[in-house]
Amino acid sequence: MKKPILYLILFISCSAFTTLHYYPIDGFEHTGIKRLKRLELIKSGEVKSTTPLPAGAFKTYDEIHLNLLSRNQDSATALMSTDADFQKEINNLFRGLDKSYSLTVLDISDVDHIRYAERNETAGYQPGSVGKLAVLNGLFVQLAKIYPDSWEKRTQLLRNKSVKAGVWGLTDEHTIPIYNIEKNTLVKRQVVASDVFNLYEWVDHMLSVSNNGAASIVWSEVMLMAAFGDKYPDLTLEESEAYFKGTPKKELTDLGNDVVNLPLRDLGISADEWRLGSFFTRGANTYVGDKGGSIGTPYGLMKFLVQLEQGKVVDENSSLEMKRLMYMTDRRIRYAQAPALKEAAVYFKSGSLYKCDRSKGEECGKYMGNVSNYMNSVAIVEHPDNCNYLVVLMTNVLRKNSASDHMYLAGNIDKLIRME
Numbered sequence: 461m462k463k464p465i466l467y468l469i470l471f472i473s474c475s476a477f478t479t480l481h482y483y484p485i486d487g488f489e490h491t492g493i494k495r496l497k498r499l500e501l502i503k504s505g506e507v508k509s510t511t512p513l514p515a516g517a518f519k520t521y522d523e524i525h526l527n528l529l530s531r532n533q534d535s536a537t538a539l540m541s542t543d544a545d546f547q548k549e550i551n552n553l554f555r556g557l558d559k560s561y562s563l564t565v566l567d568i569s570d571v572d573h574i575r576y577a578e579r580n581e582t583a584g585y586q587p588g589s590v591g592k593l594a595v596l597n598g599l600f601v602q603l604a605k606i607y608p609d610s611w612e613k614r615t616q617l618l619r620n621k622s623v624k625a626g627v628w629g630l631t632d633e634h635t636i637p638i639y640n641i642e643k644n645t646l647v648k649r650q651v652v653a654s655d656v657f658n659l660y661e662w663v664d665h666m667l668s669v670s671n672n673g674a675a676s677i678v679w680s681e682v683m684l685m686a687a688f689g690d691k692y693p694d695l696t697l698e699e700s701e702a703y704f705k706g707t708p709k710k711e712l713t714d715l716g717n718d719v720v721n722l723p724l725r726d727l728g729i730s731a732d733e734w735r736l737g738s739f740f741t742r743g744a745n746t747y748v749g750d751k752g753g754s755i756g757t758p759y760g761l762m763k764f765l766v767q768l769e770q771g772k773v774v775d776e777n778s779s780l781e782m783k784r785l786m787y788m789t790d791r792r793i794r795y796a797q798a799p800a801l802k803e804a805a806v807y808f809k810s811g812s813l814y815k816c817d818r819s820k821g822e823e824c825g826k827y828m829g830n831v832s833n834y835m836n837s838v839a840i841v842e843h844p845d846n847c848n849y850l851v852v853l854m855t856n857v858l859r860k861n862s863a864s865d866h867m868y869l870a871g872n873i874d875k876l877i878r879m880e
Contacts, residue, residue, distance in 0.1 A: 486520050487784070491660040492619045494639045495668075498646060499789060507644065516805045517789045524784050524805075526776065527568055527848060528769035536728065536766040540566065540759075543575040550577035553872050559583070560857050561865075564762040566850040567877055568769070578758065584732065585854040586834045587756030588811030589670045591736045593764065593838065595679045596663065596785065598720040600778040602685035606692060611777045617693055618659045621681075624697055625655040628680045629673030630743035636665045636674065651677075667785055667809065672740035679739060680704075680748075682719045683712070704747045713749040721752075723774075724760075727767055733760025758852040761838055765850045769840070783807055783840070794863045795837035795853060798870035807840040827861040835862040841874065849877055 488496040501507035503518065531539060546567065554561055562580035600614075607613040629651035638647045651673035657665070659681065665674035684700055685692045704712065720736045734757065738750040764773065773779045786807040788796060796808045814829030824830040836854045853869060855862045 490521060490615070490619070491664075492658050493661050493664045494641055495637045495646075495664070496789075497641055498639045498644075501644075515803055516801075519787065519805050521784070524780065524787060526769050526771050526780055526783065527842075528571060528766065529771050529776070530571055531574075532770040532772060534770075536763045536770075539574055539766055540564070540576045540578075540762060542577060546575040547577040549876055550579065550873075553869065553876065554579055560855055561869075562758045562854045563869075564758040564850075564852045565873060565877075566762065566766065568849060569847050569877070581759040581762075582733075582757050583854070584755040584757055585836060585856060586813045586832065587734070587736075587754055587761075587836055588813040588834055589672075589675075589740075590756055590761065590809050590811035590836045590838055591754055592666050592670070592675045592740070592811075593761075593786075593809055594720045594724060594734070594736045595666065595675055595682065596782055597723050597764075597773060598682045599659075599663065599678060599685075600774045600782060601723045602682050602719065604774050604778065606685060606690055614778075615781070618663070621659045621693065622656050623659060623662060623677060623681055625651050625653050625673065625677055626701070627653060627743035627746050628676045628739075628741065629653065629655060630741060632672035632741055634669055634671045634673075636669055636671050663785055668789070670810070673743070675740040676744040679716065679720065680744065683715050683748075686715060686719050707747075709747065709749055712747050713751050716748045717751045724764070727764065727773065729760045729763050733757045733763070756836065756854065758854050761852040762850065765838065765840060765852070769850070786840070794835065795839055795851070795866040795870045797863075798867045798874065800871040800874040801841060803844065804874075805842040807842075809838045811836045823859060827863065828859055830859050832856060833858050833860070833862065835866065837866050837870075839870075843878075847878055849873075 486500065487493065488500060498507060502509045550565060559580050562583045562585070564578045564581050567575040603614040603617065630653060632651060635648040635650055638649065651671060662674045662677050665671040666678055684695060684703065687703060688695055717737065721731070724734055732755065735752060735755055737752040737754045739745065739748055767773050768779050768783060771779045773782060786809060788806045788808045792806070794810045796806045812827055812835045814827055814833045815831040816824035816829050817831050818824055822830045827833070827835065834856050839851045841851065842848045851873060853866060855865060857865065
């Protein structure tokens with residue numbers, strides 16, 4: 461009997477079920493992400509919540525691990541070698557669906573017998589917010605350059621560096637959670653130019669609630685890290701503003717493009733497999749232009765996930781911290797909302813982009829574009845019984861909110877893997 465996706469121990473089968481906000485709940489002291497303190501209080505019963513956290517949300521900081529460290533001598537492409545039987549089973553799940561559905565899936569439950577399947581894996585999609593993972597990668601690349609010999613100083617910088625939003629955070633409809641520890645109050649609102657958070661919190665806003673303003677802010681700080689190097693930790697707001705105002709837009713555009721894309725090339729992910737060409741907010745265009753367009757493929761994104769689990773995205777510490785930052789402790793959506801995953805730990809990023817043309821009188825709306833309707837999900841799923849796998853699902857189904865499709869496929873993929 462073949463064993464499913466993360467790290468299966470001996471003869472334990474993937475038959476049980478387990479549950480899932482972003483970053484482990486006990487991470488407040490480590491990161492300064494204030495919403496985590498509120499979750500700690502909810503967990504202890506000191507604060508009441510109308511939306512109780514699922515069991516999978518309670519993994520601690522020390523309970524999150526990388527699953528492919530023992531296979532880090534293998535290339536990602538070597539591990540992504542199609543298993544004929546697994547491929548046939550995955551194909552059956554897509555019977556009757558057109559090629560707007562693309563997928564890569566890697567079952568790593570037994571790391572010595574990994575199974576891989578794919579469908580239209582090289583098809584290119586507008587990645588939407590999945591592209592924020594490239595910003596995350598770029599951040600940790602620059603941290604390693606500033607402090608090549610000290611992981612502790614890298615995380616201290618993330619926790620101690622306060623950053624003001626400015627124009628970079630404007631405009632985005634996504635709200636962010638703002639928790640006042642002293643008053644025990646939670647407010648959810650859009651980012652404003654005067655907002656100040658530490659780097660960890662901006663990264664958390666970028667991932668956990670997919671705030672576009674936060675993503676542009678983090679990206680701009682990555683540019684400053686690249687431009688100022690070891691002088692960045694002491695860089696003042698006035699100095700950073702002077703840099704952006706005084707540097708030619710083309711130079712800033714080239715730098716912005718390089719800091720998120722060159723690290724992907726270093727991972728063996730080509731420009732046609734994954735690239736990021738524009739910031740996430742209009743406010744950023746004050747200083748930085750678009751370049752090269754954005755694209756993502758299931759194959760390129762799977763290369764990233766595999767190397768993350770191998771500890772090869774920057775280094776082992778960086779890979780593990782990025783995985784912690786992807787840990788879902790907020791409301792689950794789309795793929796991650798599947799009931800079959802309710803007891804699993806899920807490390808997740810979703811992205812969408814739609815375009816409407818109402819001149820033909822066709823029905824069209826939010827997440828239901830009739831010109832394009834991209835919806836993408838990237839997930840690492842870990843069940844309590846060590847049934848684990850990596851998935852990239854990308855779709856462009858016109859005139860339909862594909863969230864239900866993603867959730868349906870998630871349940872079927874999970875069922876298939878757990879049956880083996």
